[in-house]
Amino acid sequence: MSARSGWDLLWRMNKRSCALTLLMCAGVIYLSYSFNSCLVTNLNRALRQQRARGFLSFSVTAPRTVPIEENEKRQMRLRQEKQTIVRVVPLTWTGFSIGNETSGEPIDGAPKYRFLRQQGLRPSRKLPDALIIGVKKGGTRALLEFIRLHPDVRAAGSEVHFFDRFYNKGFTWYRHHMPPTLEGQVTMEKTPSYFVTREVPQRVRQMNPSMKLLVVVRDPVTRAISDYTQAASKKDGMRRFEDLAFLNGSGGLVDTSWGPVKIGVMLVIWNVGYIVFL
Numbered sequence: 361m362s363a364r365s366g367w368d369l370l371w372r373m374n375k376r377s378c379a380l381t382l383l384m385c386a387g388v389i390y391l392s393y394s395f396n397s398c399l400v401t402n403l404n405r406a407l408r409q410q411r412a413r414g415f416l417s418f419s420v421t422a423p424r425t426v427p428i429e430e431n432e433k434r435q436m437r438l439r440q441e442k443q444t445i446v447r448v449v450p451l452t453w454t455g456f457s458i459g460n461e462t463s464g465e466p467i468d469g470a471p472k473y474r475f476l477r478q479q480g481l482r483p484s485r486k487l488p489d490a491l492i493i494g495v496k497k498g499g500t501r502a503l504l505e506f507i508r509l510h511p512d513v514r515a516a517g518s519e520v521h522f523f524d525r526f527y528n529k530g531f532t533w534y535r536h537h538m539p540p541t542l543e544g545q546v547t548m549e550k551t552p553s554y555f556v557t558r559e560v561p562q563r564v565r566q567m568n569p570s571m572k573l574l575v576v577v578r579d580p581v582t583r584a585i586s587d588y589t590q591a592a593s594k595k596d597g598m599r600r601f602e603d604l605a606f607l608n609g610s611g612g613l614v615d616t617s618w619g620p621v622k623i624g625v626m627l628v629i630w631n632v633g634y635i636v637f638l
């Protein structure tokens with residue numbers, strides 16, 4: 361074999377081994393990438409499941425170097441520490457049972473308050489400290505939902521109508537319709553018809569002279585249209601808005617005795633100094 365053909369052979373062999381090396385590198389990179397992404401996906405799934413399983417347990421993922429037993433102990437310690445300082449407040453309350461609880465006493469039996477009891481907290485129902493009194497179709501539901509996002513506010517889910525419809529049922533009835541609260545939490549409810557019921561201001565004042573009153577105001581015309589639209593959606597064959605809103609179908613003289621218009625001019629029954637307008 362000549363020297364030249366020897367070099368050629370070596371060159372061809374180097375090219376082959378280079379290609380092989382490159383191929384192997386690519387394989388290693390691909391395998392490690394797949395392994396890592398698989399690991400990350402599994403970790404994410406495990407974390408999500410853990411979070412979903414215990415929304416009240418504050419677990420911390422330990423570094424992989426910490427032995428499992430030690431990690432568990434650390435998690436338990438962390439949980440205990442957190443439980444002493446974290447106040448867990450469910451944002452919604454869907455049911456209550458009259459008869460099991462007496463006024464202002466803690467709700468002991470309900471399993472949903474187990475976490476609070478474990479933390480030494482004892483929720484009880486109170487009469488409201490604040491009312492959203494109207495106006496109907498002013499965005500009162502939205503306001504209540506925004507306010508009750510605050511952990512120190514708890515609100516009755518539906519309209520209670522105590523001061524206008526069920527006043528004769530008494531304060532115990534009213535309190536049982538309020539959600540259980542912890543000390544320092546504000547209790548609220550919203551009933552837009554309070555704004556247009558003549559007896560309500562006096563009744564509210566009698567129950568609690570320092571009650572906070574909130575009113576969402578809205579342009580009376582669009583409010584009336586919204587009110588009418590809601591009514592028309594529930595009742596077939598309702599007359600047209602303009603037929604009801606104007607006297608004798610005049611198109612000029614507004615009928616202020618018609619419900620949806622009347623609400624727009626009802627402010628007179630309240631002492632506006634007591635109300636927060638939004």
Ligand SMILES: Nc1ncnc2c1ncn2[C@@H]1O[C@H](COP(=O)(O)OS(=O)(=O)O)[C@@H](OP(=O)(O)O)[C@H]1O
Nearest residue numbers: 495496497498499500501502503552582586587589
């Ligand atoms: N964030 C916000 N901003 C402005 N407007 C809002 C908001 N949220 C609700 N809305 C409108 O308020 C109308 C419903 O009001 P209420 O929740 O007070 O209705 S009710 O009295 O409890 O039936 C209703 O009005 P219409 O859509 O004109 O009927 C809602 O669209």
